[in-house]
Amino acid sequence: MIIAIEGLDQAGKKTQTEMLVKALRRIKIKTAVFSFPDYSTIVGKEIKNHLSGKRNFPPEIIHYLYAANRLEKLEEIQKASSKNSVLVMNRYYHSNLVYGIANGLKEKWLQKLEEGLPKADLVIVLDASQDDSFSRKKSKRDRFEKNKNFSKKISRIYRRLAKKHRWKMVSSDTKQNTHKEIMKIISKKIGS
Template identity: 60%
Template sequence: MIIVIEGGDQAGKLTQSILLEKALKKRKIKTKLFHFPDYETPIGKEIRKYLDGKRKFPPQVIHCLLAANRWEKLDAILAAEEKNSVLIMNRYYQSNLVYGLANGLKQKWLESLDEGLPKADLVILLDVTQKESFSRTPQNKIGGKKMKRDKFEKNKEFSTKISNLYRTVAKKKHWKIIDATMTKEEIHEEILKIFSKKLGI
């Protein structure tokens, strides 16, 4: 089973992904957590440079790179599926769709980039407004260090567009939507309820 935690910047995806991983392991459910983009891979390093303003790419190129970053991890994902009952994705191909649409790209083309990757069984959107997002301090996914906002995060107008598009796409695609302004404990409980309902437990 693949669970995807989605949302705009500073929605709490990292926090909730880690909390869910711990909760499932505590229940003796074999679980593996993936983060996308994965900045440790060769393509991931290029994406990081782009987000830090050190590289310039047209929208089509960066979205191809973001998709390629997931394809780089395909063998690891398939291997993890063999060994684990649940895979948690802190962002997956859904974010490429939303950000790509915000960048004016066509949905069909964006979806084709990830066609063939293992499909998500459950997508949970942590719904956060642009105002709430900008009130939160950016954190690194490793060690929770404070960071500067990246290329996507700095633009308030773009962030607003992302928030709105996430909601629109989530409703069309029947993703589960959680109000990310709640406390992290409340959000975690909501995620566990959705997970249990999905499994019928």
């Protein structure tokens, strides 16, 4: 099973991913975790340069790079999938859809970029308020994190695509409450 944790920048994805992995391992479910973008790769370094303003790419190119970053890890994902019951993704291809649409690209074109990747079985979107997400980042913000209007647009697109694709929306409340909601969703999914 692949579980993707999605949401606005600073919605708590990393924290909830870590809490979920610990909870699954505690109940003896073999679990591996991946985070995207992965800045340790060649493509990941280009993405980081773009986000920090050192490089400037047109929307099509940066979204190709995001997709390529996941494809760089495809073999690792497949190996981890064969050895673990659950893979938890701190962002997966769903982010590329949302941010790509926000950048004026077509959903079908963006979906084509992700062909060949294993599909997520469950997508959980952390629905944080924009004020919450902006207050959480204390260090330097990247180009997307600085733009409040863009952030609002991202939030609307996540909600719209969540309805369309049956992604699960979870209110990004306190860490513990959010974690409890995620565990309820996963219990239902595993139990079915």
